[in-house]
Amino acid sequence: MRGLPRRLVAELLYCVQQRTASGVRTAGASLRAICDRLRVLRCETLDDLVDPEAAGLKSHNVSLVTTMRRTLHRLSTTPEEEARRDVWDLAIFGFGGTADFTEIHQDALRQATRIWAADDLPRRRGKGAGGRLQRQIDAMADLSKSLRLQREDSGQNIALLDRRDIVAFCNRLAFKTENGQLSAHQRLDTARTVRRILNRWRTLGLTVPGEILEGLRADFVMGREDMPDDPEDTEAGKDLPDEVMQQLCDNLNLLEEMSTTEVRVCTELLIDTGRRPDEVCRLPLDCLERDPDGSPVLLYDNHKAFRLGRRLPIAKVTAAVITAQQERVRRRFPDTPASELKLLPSPVANPYGTKPISGIWAQHRSWARALPDFLVPIEVLEEGEPVIKLLPFDKGKVFPYAYRHSFAQRHADQNVKPEVLKDLMDHRQLQTSQAYYRISQDRWREAIDRVAVMQFDRHGNRVWRRVQGLLDSEHVRREIGEVATAYGLCREPTNVAAGGHSCPLRFRCLGCEHFHTDVTYLPDLEAYHADLLRSREKLMSAFEADDWARAEAMPSQEEIRRVRRLINRVKADLDDLTEEEQAQIQQAVAVVRRGRSVMLGMPRVGQPLPDVRPRRTT
Incomplete structure (x- = not known):
């Protein structure tokens, strides 16, 4: 850093400090190459390096400069200032990812959507909040595109927007669904999101005189009658057949070879416990306890419903999987306090074992595709006679969340009472649990x-x-x-x-x-x-x-x-x-x-649960 301005030296040191604190290593050769280019270009600050690629830096150094500039941006801005931009860095709001409003072409609608997002974001929680916000913004972008295509002024004059524009938008969603561009679920979610945001604009006072949406007509709103039909059987039926589950369990060793031990353990726990993938990934090291009778219990946090310290009875074989993983983690990070360790530590930028793995979706998908075809018996008619044939199962239906549906279906097939299954699934409403299993x-x-x-x-x-x-x-x-x-x-x-x-x-x-x-x-x-x-x-x-x-x-x-x-x-x-x-x-x-929906009272688990854990070899 010799010869660089003091401000630029401070910026570089701060960026390296933040990367080190987050467990990321910074190669000295990369930092030296960046300093050399900054010195040659006589930059006063890191922002003066507008185009790192044009400055002759290699691709990995360009990525490092981009990360450093993002770190400096987070230091110098506030949520209020970020809310006035068209592209948000959600880390400033405490979430991951970005939020892009640039696809909303009408200036007033884009500003109103930003105001709504800034008001709605503090009520969100969990790692998926950023992705959910972007999907809602995309729904408003669909409305914006409909206005741009349908109106001569591209929808810029909001005082002219009326009921006809809502009808045109609903017809556009229906057209895209019929042509396979949108699924029935996406169509319903888009319609519900637009309806909620349009109503929220009014409760936020954005349509009163002097505000952004002054003059917006009262009939520019989506009513209940504009909502498409809710697709039937939205959840039940996503469980995996027994033949598929058995083949997956028999090939867990291949999953470990293709990825890591943590990914295999995570998959085993998903199969055995039926928890959400995020709940298993974020398990602490001390997640195993014993009931007074010696039965093992899994301790986890239900982040989706913000219910912490949940307890789930598990099988002794599942407890053995957790115990073995605990021993591996303690050997790998002997100096970190157990209270700070994660059961499934991330292999990247995690020198102390305090970061959990971010997910197993990509590794799990690659593993499922590498396996031979899943053959399941299906009854078909040949010349009017029923015949059992082995047909391939769609591998696209094999994903981590499907294990939660399979967990519910296995217990339902073993005649576990609905109110007990509700507790096992950690749902507040019985109707929610009933959507996870089906009776043929x-x-x-x-x-x-x-x-x-x-x-x-x-x-x-x-x-x-x-x-x-x-x-x-x-x-x-x-x-x-x-x-x-x-x-x-x-x-x-x-x-x-x-x-x-x-x-x-x-x-x-x-x-x-x-x-x-x-x-x-x-x-x-x-x-x-x-x-x-x-x-x-x-x-x-x-x-x-x-x-x-x-x-x-x-x-x-x-x-x-x-x-x-x-x-x-x-x-x-x-x-x-x-x-x-x-x-x-x-x-x-x-x-x-x-299958009876009328349930009286709220019984508790009063008897041992059946062992429905899929059998697999050690």
């Missing part, structure tokens, strides 16, 4: 056929003896002609039309001719019977209450008697079946109850 139509239909013969009316009499001729209509009737109650089904037209919220008898189901139940509701009936007995004993105990209130709240003896008789009749019919028939009925009951 064949299994669902077969289950309904089995339990349909075990239907009873409110008196405990069989109501479906001629089953064979009614099977097809029963599947339709279950969808449109009845509504679920807490312990049976109701066919009263008014209540069905109201979705189960307009019972004329105030939900006294056992006294209504429209009520019927089947064997799948037996646990609910038993729980209801026990609740009636508890309520009666509690009301008969000594506490202050008026006689009329006590009498109104007291369960009637007739209701208790009918519930008990109905339970006894269902159990008696079950006892008349053979052991094989009882096993088939129990299996069908499990399938139907797993």
